[in-house]
Amino acid sequence: ENVLTQSPGTLSLSPGERATLSCRASQSVSGNFLAWYQQKHGQAPRLLIYGASSRATGIPDRFSGSGSGTDFTLTISSLEAEDFAVYYCLQYDTSPQEFTFGPGTKVEVK
């Protein structure tokens, strides 16, 4: 099983600041099958980034993803009020077919 670790656990920032979230895998993520999700309280997760760096439809360009192998980053260039939420990474193994989520990073208002 490819275990994902996210850091930090909590990020305290002010609106307008830059947020940098890390997702580290215990084994290389094949095919860059790494996605990022945002979840707000009481809602289902929302896809932000897939394929490590491709923005999903309708996602603002202040969200960007980067990385390869075992180290991936989600960057929010300038935090808006609606960006304070929990962020999860997800990786996919093709053989065997398995999916693993990271434990999440909470971005909170400082």
Add this chain to the structure above:
Amino acid sequence: EVQLVQSGAEVKKPGESLKISCQASGYTFRTYWIAWVRQTPEKGLEWIGIILPADSDTRYSPSFKGQVAISADESLSTAYLQWSSLKASDTAMYYCVRHYAGFFAAWGQGTLVTVSS
């Protein structure tokens, strides 16, 4: 527009059976894998398993194999997650999701399952 609409919240007793559903619309149901995801405060998001409705090919996470069953009915464009004997530890929010190219783009609204005596 792709939509996944899940059945409503359930309150059950330990040992009871349960089947929750996820009805898809806005795309060809049979051609996309549908997965189930569990969320709890203690363990976060966990992948349970996945099914391809076209041939009912089903895969399970080792953590959930033997604990649940996933099925699909093409004629109803609906996927199911079922338990034969619930435990308190099955209390969670369950999401159905549509898989494409290694990620889950579409999510159902979630079904809260509470198991308590």
